[in-house]
Amino acid sequence: MATACSVDHPKMADEVLPSAPPLETTDAKKRRAPKAPELPIIERRNWLIHQHYIRKDYDTCKVIIKEQLQETNGMCEYAIYVQALILRLEGKIQQSLELFQSCAILNPTCADNLKQVARSLFLLGKHKAAIEFYHEAAKLNEKDWEISHNLGVCYFFIKDFKKAEEHLNIGLQTNKHDKTFVMLGKVHLLTGDTDKAIEVYKKAVEFSPENTELLTTLGLLFLQLGKYQKAFEHLGNALTFDPNNYKAILAAGSMMQTHGDFDVAMNKYRVAACAVPESPPLWNNIGMCFFGKKKYVAAISCLKRAHYLSPFDWKVLYNLGLVHLTMQQYASAFHFLSAAINLNPRMGELYMLLAVALTNLEDAENATRAYEQAVTLDESNPLVNLNFAIFLYNHGDKKGALDQYQEMERKVNLLRDSSSNFEFDPELMDMAQKMAAALQVTESVVWTKPGKESKSKPSSAATRAPGAALGTNQALGQAMSSAASYNKNIQLPTVTARLPHCTTLHIM
Template sequence: MCKCEKYVKNDVQLPVSTDLKKPRPKKAKHLRVRPPDLPILERSNWLIHLHYIRKDYETCKAIIKEQLHETQGMCEYAVYVQALIMRLEGKIQHSLELFQSCAILNPQSSDNLKQVARSLFLLAKHKAAIEVYNEAARLNQKDWEISHNLGVCYIYTKDFRSAEEQLNLALQLNKHDLTYMMLGKIHLLQGDTEKAIDVYKSAVEFSPENTELLTTLGLLYMQLGKHQKAFEHLGNSLTYHPNNFKAILAAGSMMQTHRDYDVAMNKYRVAAHSVPESPPLWNNIGMCFFRKKKYVAAISCLKRANYLSPFDWKILYNLGLVHLTIMQQYASAFQLLSAAINLQPRMSELYMLLAAKYHKNYYANSLK
């Protein structure tokens, strides 16, 4: 009995874990999935874009030519990039025709119309550009670039009210330094310096490190005689860009006005490294030497300024002043002052200096 029971116990088969014998799943083979074929019209767009942004224009034009041949001229992107390249090469009329073709292929694209208008603007066809920009604005009313360019076109057509409206609209859509600059220019063209200053102050608050805005604001304060504010903004401009020629020249001119000639000369020395052929720079250097009674150096600098800009009446005035007061060469002074009067006939100081010349040598003529 016991043996039997023992036999039965040995005969029982215990359940075996199936996890150990479960076959491992085979690794799936990586199958190469073929990408979907691009439409023939767009097959080479990526390659055209790649060579265009690399500025490899010759290769880009070759690919465009092949693409247009395959698509029978129906590839919009190829025509668009070809037009951009033509514009970069100075072939504005050809680029205009190509952009017009893009507008025909896709009349609902505001970008195509913007490029058509841009080419018209470069051809000085401002009224035609305004019409095309207005058409583009109907397709995309929230594009600041359209409003900005419309404002610029209106400036060239002397419609300052419409220009101001469009530039203000552009600023509402998106603020840009260039839009502020053009809006300030409108007020300056209208002779409203105070409004221009308000615009540039808003621009500086938006972009406090823009040296062009800071310099322009400083120059406007100089015109109004607010030298402290002018010097502050010019100093900020030089802080961000120490070699800013316009700011250096303006700051040196202010120091020269306050008879600080040595500091002004140091400023001009820095400016001469960046723009050595500037007529206003040599004119100011010459007058610094004149005030320091270094007359030979003064005449040399003024003659160089006159050589660089022979039709600048201020340089002619200063040369006439030097010839009259120091060299006492009355004939040369008369020629220089007469030339300055022909260029600026409404400047009373020129006539006063010419009368002083007559007073010194021809007293009777001065009475006439």
């Protein structure tokens, strides 16, 4: 039986097949992509700095900035810039200024660096130096609204109102912003041009009709001019967009209070009290509402709270003196009126009320001095001269009384000629007629009795000036009443001015 032998095929034994290329090398070639260009090391972490800064993660941001500056030997402009911004937010203005100056050295053609240097100088109160840097920045970027606006603000603070107006107008031509409108309106108000200020705020309201600050300010300006309908309209619009806007609430309430609607005004003030319970103007107005309702103890309580919150507000002291004078507490009235005079020594009515208090305290000598000062300072209120005439007549000086009576006639005629909207209190008219009879004046003032439409209310103005000035806690209305003198030796009672100052917040 033959056995099978396993013999290799010679061709198979000698043949060597070629090896396939390794798979790993092919895959590596396929996966290989163009290498991304590396950013310069100076700018390597800028994106990360920016991310942490806009997220307000300032601690982490400062750590990254420190590492970046160490790597670049302090040559990374963006890192220095952001660090300066953080320092400014922390209130370290001088240090931020130095860093912004470093940025300006590293990149002198960048307008933003110069703007930030100017901003830091402005915050340090160096307005003239800030103006120089803003002008340098303007050379690099002429169409920058921010530069024009800030130049106007800087000129505003150095009281160069003409240039301030010029640059603010340039800013509005470049780009309209609420802030620029507001600042331009302030410039016109400080220069005494109320009409231009109103026009500016009207344009601002057209541009931004839902801005409650602009609406409230415009309402207050119309209130200043006695245009109550327009004032109420704009204040109402402000309250429509923001029912809790305490400035508009306080202004609307004071306007109602001026017209004698004390209960409606008090309802407004209750809403405002929730927002600003520690507002001196609010408590002053509440006090004068109680005064108008003849609740004198409550009035004094509210006025003393306003005085506690704002001890240097002369109007609160004025009102306290007035209430005490009405209550025949003449020593207390003298105390508060003297304090008001120390804070505002240029107001004639204050000296007149002080003279009334001194008269009732039987200090005729000092009362005479107070009246003389009052007639020297006051140029429009005939009540000052009438009271002085009564005082002189009661003390036997008929010649001096006649001179003061004639001066009163002159002021009354000026008031009538200037406007037909003035209303004279009936008590003031009766007292003037009695004074004329006592002095035997043949050609006395022809007093026109007010008609039904213009008849004075108990709290309306005796000489109501529709253009009464507005400002910080400025009066929005005036009222007159009598605080008769009870000295038996005095033949004619003194007509005392009642000027319950309804105050609002500063429109500036």
